[in-house]
Amino acid sequence: MHPGFCESIIHVGEQPADFCVVTPFKTLAKYAEETAHQLNMRTCIAVSKFDNDVEVALHILNTEKIKLLATRGHALHILRNSTSIPILSIEYSAENFFETLLPFQNSNMRVGHLCFPGQGLKFMRIAQLLGLRGYRLEVEDRNNIEAALKKVREENISLLVGGFGLISKAREEGFHAIPLLSENQEAVYKVFLEAKHIIEMDALNIQRRDFINTVLNINPNIIIVVDKNYTIRYANDKAQGVFGVISEQIIGMDLGRIFPRTDFSRIMGERKGASDSFILKDMIKREFLFTIVDIKLKGNFDGYVLSLNNTVDIQKNERQVRQNIYQKGKRRYFMFNDIIGDSAAISQAKFIGQRFADSDGPVLLIGDTGTGKEMFAQAIHAHSRRQEAAFVSVNCAAVPESLLESELFGYAEGAFTGARRGGKQGLFELAQDGTIFLDEIADISAAVQVRLLRVLESGEIFRLGGDRPVTVNARVVCSSWKDLVCEVREGRFRADLYYRLTLLRLEMPPLRERLQDMTLLVRHILRRMGMIHKKMTPEAIELLCSYPWPGNVRELDALLRRYCLMSTSDACQIPLLRELLLDMRQTQGILAAPPRTTEAHKEQDLPESGSLRQRLRLMEKKIIRQELARQQYSKKSTAKSLGISLNTLWRKMYAAD
Numbered sequence: 001m002h003p004g005f006c007e008s009i010i011h012v013g014e015q016p017a018d019f020c021v022v023t024p025f026k027t028l029a030k031y032a033e034e035t036a037h038q039l040n041m042r043t044c045i046a047v048s049k050f051d052n053d054v055e056v057a058l059h060i061l062n063t064e065k066i067k068l069l070a071t072r073g074h075a076l077h078i079l080r081n082s083t084s085i086p087i088l089s090i091e092y093s094a095e096n097f098f099e100t101l102l103p104f105q106n107s108n109m110r111v112g113h114l115c116f117p118g119q120g121l122k123f124m125r126i127a128q129l130l131g132l133r134g135y136r137l138e139v140e141d142r143n144n145i146e147a148a149l150k151k152v153r154e155e156n157i158s159l160l161v162g163g164f165g166l167i168s169k170a171r172e173e174g175f176h177a178i179p180l181l182s183e184n185q186e187a188v189y190k191v192f193l194e195a196k197h198i199i200e201m202d203a204l205n206i207q208r209r210d211f212i213n214t215v216l217n218i219n220p221n222i223i224i225v226v227d228k229n230y231t232i233r234y235a236n237d238k239a240q241g242v243f244g245v246i247s248e249q250i251i252g253m254d255l256g257r258i259f260p261r262t263d264f265s266r267i268m269g270e271r272k273g274a275s276d277s278f279i280l281k282d283m284i285k286r287e288f289l290f291t292i293v294d295i296k297l298k299g300n301f302d303g304y305v306l307s308l309n310n311t312v313d314i315q316k317n318e319r320q321v322r323q324n325i326y327q328k329g330k331r332r333y334f335m336f337n338d339i340i341g342d343s344a345a346i347s348q349a350k351f352i353g354q355r356f357a358d359s360d361g362p363v364l365l366i367g368d369t370g371t372g373k374e375m376f377a378q379a380i381h382a383h384s385r386r387q388e389a390a391f392v393s394v395n396c397a398a399v400p401e402s403l404l405e406s407e408l409f410g411y412a413e414g415a416f417t418g419a420r421r422g423g424k425q426g427l428f429e430l431a432q433d434g435t436i437f438l439d440e441i442a443d444i445s446a447a448v449q450v451r452l453l454r455v456l457e458s459g460e461i462f463r464l465g466g467d468r469p470v471t472v473n474a475r476v477v478c479s480s481w482k483d484l485v486c487e488v489r490e491g492r493f494r495a496d497l498y499y500r501l502t503l504l505r506l507e508m509p510p511l512r513e514r515l516q517d518m519t520l521l522v523r524h525i526l527r528r529m530g531m532i533h534k535k536m537t538p539e540a541i542e543l544l545c546s547y548p549w550p551g552n553v554r555e556l557d558a559l560l561r562r563y564c565l566m567s568t569s570d571a572c573q574i575p576l577l578r579e580l581l582l583d584m585r586q587t588q589g590i591l592a593a594p595p596r597t598t599e600a601h602k603e604q605d606l607p608e609s610g611s612l613r614q615r616l617r618l619m620e621k622k623i624i625r626q627e628l629a630r631q632q633y634s635k636k637s638t639a640k641s642l643g644i645s646l647n648t649l650w651r652k653m654y655a656a657d
Helices: 026-039 053-063 073-080 094-104 121-129 146-155 164-172 185-218 237-243 264-270 311-328 344-357 373-382 401-409 446-458 484-489 495-501 515-528 538-545 552-566 574-592 612-630 635-642 646-653
Strands: 006-012 019-023 043-048 068-071 087-089 110-115 133-138 159-162 177-179 222-226 232-235 275-281 287-297 300-309 363-366 391-395 435-439 460-462 469-471 475-480 504-507
Touching (some): 053 073, 068 185, 094 121, 110 121, 110 146, 133 146, 222 237, 363 373, 373 475, 446 460, 515 538, 538 574
């Protein structure tokens, strides 16, 4: 490497490297080296000189057999348009934007983000949250930003933020510009995880290609691949045996020679979807059930895959699929002993759940998000007399309304165009003699509510398009984080269905009501992450218990993951934990804050005069006075609520303006 281009190149792991990181920032390179060692990835880390990151990257691409590269800014924009390998972005985090813009909060200042195309979405959201007028200023060429600067002048933008290279150009033109922080360990770790996933998927794809070639030859179905002109490009061994031709003869043959009585152009024109089935006859009048699927490569149509078999074989395959689903339902599910916690609240919930498991009546699990409703549903099934049958789970909010009915109740043959031959079983039938878990039950439509009520009352379903009832024996367990009483009152949920579902009702205790379990939960989450060596002192547990946890255990899990990523030792780091909790409190405050009005929030306005340091000091004092009032003028409680020490509180209260 030319010494004028690059400061240094570091190799981690065995050569050749799979992944390369190019950056002009030494701290970022240090984070990359540490992360490469941590994840055991073969990595090349190049510390380029400013304005030479593109040259360094191209040199490495030409000399080393890497599979993907990560960089940011100008180099990212150029390389994505000039190379064929994946180029990953070391993203600026929301925290980078937040820390940069926080001093200007609620000033209604016009702030612009100099960025390359496709960037700047996080900036716009953070600017809006902080009460700033944000502008995205896209730049195609780092050396030619005049068009963006023209917009700055036209819009009277008073501050610019962005990457170091673009900000330097703006400063040369006399604009007030602040570079974003580049040293972001979390962003480096994230891009390494993305690279690791891509590398693993690439290796997996190679295995899959070999596997598919093997499967196509041992597949009991006949597989034929044709191009858009119906010329055969591939046929498995079964196809060659059935039609009495060898590989050399069938490749390049017109499909019409095998099926001479078939007008494929007409069939393709009559298709209603990308995948359809037809009965076709070959040259000796044998009937085959064909499934025809379009081939699309990179969005472009490239031909068809034809899979054929007789009706008897199809029916056998469908029975095997149903048997596989049944066997899947017998896998190990959560037991009540697997639910972490021995507080009074969670112990009472587990006791009630075990009592409900002895019954066959419908169960309604209610509680906030992240309280473990599906874990309890699985435990109720696993402790019931239905434990040997299937447990079928469906998130009602995740399935489109137009599909939910057919998914739950199935459909009859000929119910609609493209309907499967012989119809399709619904989830209620698949859960026969077992349990069906309907997550987010409050989101089902009125039509589905009516049909669900019939199932609960009669134990019968009608498939879509069917004219005969099908008897089902599946226990119904539902969950909802919404207030179903309110939903009934507002007319969005049927009262008669509500009364049926609330025969057995179980409320999931939120984390704030079971803080006695905090130590056990923290230990369990760290063990599951493989981070049990990370120590948590009683002081740390007490600090965690001071937060209200609106996201419950799921939010606790996210906090601990972030803590483990950012901590630099196994010893408990109280300042880091306090900082993360304070950040969560601020985020919750921003998300929960009402729309700002001119009079209602006059007290919170920034001072209109003085230096930046003076204004920030006055704002701090206002925040402290407000929190003191909320804590009934207890300085110890105020310091704890604000996440600062008592000495820091005293110093900030009585500091000179």
